[in-house]
Amino acid sequence: MNSVIIYLFFFAVYTIILLFWGKSGFKKTNNMRDFCVAGNSLGLWASVFTFTATWFSAVSMQSVTGSVYMFGYSTILYSVVGWFLGGSCLIFVAHKIKEHDILTIPEYFKIRYDSPAFQAFGGFVTVICYILYIIIQIKGFGLVVSELLDIDYKIAILMIYLFVVYTSFGGLFSVSKTDSMNFVVVFLGIAIAVVYIISDIGNFTLMNEKASNLTDGALLDLSSNNLFSPFMILSTSLAWGLGTAANPQYIIRIASAKNRIIGMKMICLSVISMGFLYFGLMIIGIGSRVLQSDISQIGSSDEVLSYFINNSIHSNLSGFIFISIIAAAISTANSQLLLMASSFTYDIYMNMFHKNLSEEKFLGLARVVIFITGTVSLLLSVNPPDSLLLFGSYVWTVFAVTFLCPLYGGLYWKKATCRGAVASSVAGLVSATVFFIIDQNSSLGSIIHPVLPGMIIAFIVFYSVSIATYKTGSIRHEA
Numbered sequence: 001m002n003s004v005i006i007y008l009f010f011f012a013v014y015t016i017i018l019l020f021w022g023k024s025g026f027k028k029t030n031n032m033r034d035f036c037v038a039g040n041s042l043g044l045w046a047s048v049f050t051f052t053a054t055w056f057s058a059v060s061m062q063s064v065t066g067s068v069y070m071f072g073y074s075t076i077l078y079s080v081v082g083w084f085l086g087g088s089c090l091i092f093v094a095h096k097i098k099e100h101d102i103l104t105i106p107e108y109f110k111i112r113y114d115s116p117a118f119q120a121f122g123g124f125v126t127v128i129c130y131i132l133y134i135i136i137q138i139k140g141f142g143l144v145v146s147e148l149l150d151i152d153y154k155i156a157i158l159m160i161y162l163f164v165v166y167t168s169f170g171g172l173f174s175v176s177k178t179d180s181m182n183f184v185v186v187f188l189g190i191a192i193a194v195v196y197i198i199s200d201i202g203n204f205t206l207m208n209e210k211a212s213n214l215t216d217g218a219l220l221d222l223s224s225n226n227l228f229s230p231f232m233i234l235s236t237s238l239a240w241g242l243g244t245a246a247n248p249q250y251i252i253r254i255a256s257a258k259n260r261i262i263g264m265k266m267i268c269l270s271v272i273s274m275g276f277l278y279f280g281l282m283i284i285g286i287g288s289r290v291l292q293s294d295i296s297q298i299g300s301s302d303e304v305l306s307y308f309i310n311n312s313i314h315s316n317l318s319g320f321i322f323i324s325i326i327a328a329a330i331s332t333a334n335s336q337l338l339l340m341a342s343s344f345t346y347d348i349y350m351n352m353f354h355k356n357l358s359e360e361k362f363l364g365l366a367r368v369v370i371f372i373t374g375t376v377s378l379l380l381s382v383n384p385p386d387s388l389l390l391f392g393s394y395v396w397t398v399f400a401v402t403f404l405c406p407l408y409g410g411l412y413w414k415k416a417t418c419r420g421a422v423a424s425s426v427a428g429l430v431s432a433t434v435f436f437i438i439d440q441n442s443s444l445g446s447i448i449h450p451v452l453p454g455m456i457i458a459f460i461v462f463y464s465v466s467i468a469t470y471k472t473g474s475i476r477h478e479a
Contacts, residue, residue: 189324
């Protein structure tokens with residue numbers, strides 16, 4: 001059977017199920033709490049599925065796999081290690097954040113620091129960052145669909161736009177419902193690819209032996225990478241880790257859980273689940289290189305997986321691997337669209353301009369925002385960035401330098417003040433931007449990721465300004 005027909009069949013089935021599952025969320029969403037945090041009602045497994053599906057994006061599925069294919073296991077150091085460290089830090093948030101009745105993460109800043117303006121700032125940062133990050137999901141979807149269905153990239157990205165807008169309209173109930181399906185699809189897709197590779201090569205040990213012979217051991221050497229210097233690898237991992245630890249898309253899943261215990265269990269089980277998924281991606285990346293050693297026909301690391309599916313796997317099940325890539329992109333993009341809508345409507349518009357907005361008007365405006373911000377991301381995706389993995393680390397840097405100190409410091413340090421938090425966010429953002437500009441214009445290439453100087457300055461400013469402005473009883477001690 002023609003491979004395109006196989007892909008179209010799987011794509012059609014996936015589309016029908018996604019539309020059906022996404023519709024169920026509309027019936028449950030009656031107010032802003034339902035829309036933003038699913039009424040704080042998600043149980044353990046619903047929380048695990050939506051947390052993991054949101055985490056596992058096109059960056060994981062395509063960029064990590066492609067980077068392992070091209071550069072080897074060193075990819076783990078500047079991506080996966082950082083993500084897992086950041087994910088582990090979320091335990092500390094889960095222990096405290098449920099003490100606050102919040103609908104968005106920027107709302108915590110208003111409660112802790114008694115500053116509506118800081119909440120609005122947090123909402124603005126959230127909207128801008130996710131507009132940029134959704135580009136990654138749209139590009140990832142566009143690359144694989146245009147390659148495997150043989151259609152134009154611009155038409156392909158329009159398809160994911162329609163998917164994510166539709167599934168976001170129902171709020172977190174709808175997103176979490178489709179995330180459950182997407183997690184299963186991703187897990188099975190990776191498992192099928194791993195089984196194919198191992199059965200074709202022989203076993204895991206033989207795969208690594210053959211990979212070692214291809215590049216004189218460079219693919220297996222964690223210290224060998226011709227893309228980044230060792231210090232850039234370390235600081236890029238730090239960007240992903242700190243960005244994950246401060247990222248609203250993960251923390252809001254804690255707020256949406258039924259209770260603190262479920263929130264903490266969710267993080268532990270999700271990290272374990274992700275370990276299996278990333279181990280599978282390592283096998284796919286190295287195994288693909290063994291089976292398709294000629295990389296001259298591949299334009300970038302982001303295109304490796306779709307090329308591998310189309311040229312190495314000659315099976316009807318290759319269609320399942322195809323839709324698992326789509327599921328990874330959609331499950332992250334719709335979560336981020338939902339967060340953008342929540343932040344703009346609740347943290348900016350209601351907070352600053354219309355405090356008495358009705359529930360019905362809130363839902364209507366939030367859905368308009370989903371449409372507008374999704375459209376902006378779509379237009380920006382027409383000319384996407386070259387490397388999803390590096391571009392994503394820059395977006396996560398913004399969350400790290402603006403949110404990390406005010407969030408963790410506010411939760412655990414009584415002397416954290418509003419002035420210290422605001423000054424930290426501004427100083428961190430400005431310094432990271434300056435170092436990013438310097439890095440991009442340096443004749444020496446990328447030496448250090450801007451997150452490192454940005455976080456150092458943000459922490460120093462947060463501590464020093466808070467100490468200087470702290471007065472007993474002058475702020476709300478919520479720590």
